[in-house]
Amino acid sequence: xxxxxxxxxxxxxxxxxxxxxxQSHPINSALSLIVVMTSLAVLYLLLGxxxxxxxxxxxxxxxxxxxxxxxxxxxxxxxxxxxxxSGVARAVGFPAVVAILGVIATVIVKAQDLGVxxxxxxxxxxxxxxxIEALSKVLFTELLLPFEVTSVLILIAILGAxxxxxxxxxxxxxx
Amino acid sequence: xxxxxxxxxxxxWYLLLSALLFTLGxxxxxxxxxxxxxxxxxxxxxxxxxxxxxxxxxxxxxVKGQIFVFFVMMVAAAEAAVGLAIIxxxxxxxxxxxxxxxxxxxx
Numbered sequence: 001x002x003x004x005x006x007x008x009x010x011x012x013x014x015x016x017x018x019x020x021x022x023q024s025h026p027i028n029s030a031l032s033l034i035v036v037m038t039s040l041a042v043l044y045l046l047l048g049x050x051x052x053x054x055x056x057x058x059x060x061x062x063x064x065x066x067x068x069x070x071x072x073x074x075x076x077x078x079x080x081x082x083x084x085x086s087g088v089a090r091a092v093g094f095p096a097v098v099a100i101l102g103v104i105a106t107v108i109v110k111a112q113d114l115g116v117x118x119x120x121x122x123x124x125x126x127x128x129x130x131x132i133e134a135l136s137k138v139l140f141t142e143l144l145l146p147f148e149v150t151s152v153l154i155l156i157a158i159l160g161a162x163x164x165x166x167x168x169x170x171x172x173x174x175x
Numbered sequence: 176x177x178x179x180x181x182x183x184x185x186x187x188w189y190l191l192l193s194a195l196l197f198t199l200g201x202x203x204x205x206x207x208x209x210x211x212x213x214x215x216x217x218x219x220x221x222x223x224x225x226x227x228x229x230x231x232x233x234x235x236x237x238v239k240g241q242i243f244v245f246f247v248m249m250v251a252a253a254e255a256a257v258g259l260a261i262i263x264x265x266x267x268x269x270x271x272x273x274x275x276x277x278x279x280x281x282x
Contacts, residue, residue, distance in 0.1 A: 002184050003182045010188075013192065017199040017200070017219060018199065020199075020219065021202060021203050026211045026212050029207075029211075029212045030211075030215060033219065043189070044226075047230060049232070052225075052248075059248050059252055060222070067255055067259055068214075071262060071263065072211055077272050094205065097198055097202055101194060101198040116184060116185050135242060143242060150249050153249070153250070157252075157253030164260035
């Protein structure tokens, strides 16, 4: 069961990511990225992270990707023109990509002391304790300050986004 | 707990999937010529790293790994908002989204 689900959704993930690279229209890339993120939510569920699976669907596949599709449609982004890219990207970038993948894969394959993922095995083994409970206990006691600082960060990001996106109108009013 | 459901998946497969997704993100960052798609590749890389975090949190039963993913998600949301606002500003100034044409700061 776990194996089948893993293969199906890992396949969806990789297919979506490859489709993101192959599509030339940004809206198709955005839709395949939504497929990737939703399949990742299922994988989180398999790894016993229920809260993160929900947050992945709501925040990533919901909020962030809706923002992306809005911007793609707002700017009426057309088909991208394929160029061969810069020389630096070809000369340094692609060997570096192959090297990164090689190194990471070798390290992971060599690390034999990693366990297996069992279905239904969560963070805590205590009965009656859920994933969200364990998370929120640490988040709202030990990590309360970083949590509040992040809310300030979000506020600043909203203000910055508004200031950046409405810059044009302000300048015209000043003239 | 539910090992009767069938075979278990080695955690290294999750990590390999994460590495593959990250590499695909890097490749997309290099080959895509549209500003928005380049930005989407960055989101793909963030997601790949999140998968690694969740995998290791599962391995060591560490709550903080999952909380870190939560923080990454919030920072990614802030980053997406600001980044897309910058993309809109760039489009207003240059009337293009092709990264080859946005080259004022190129050496």
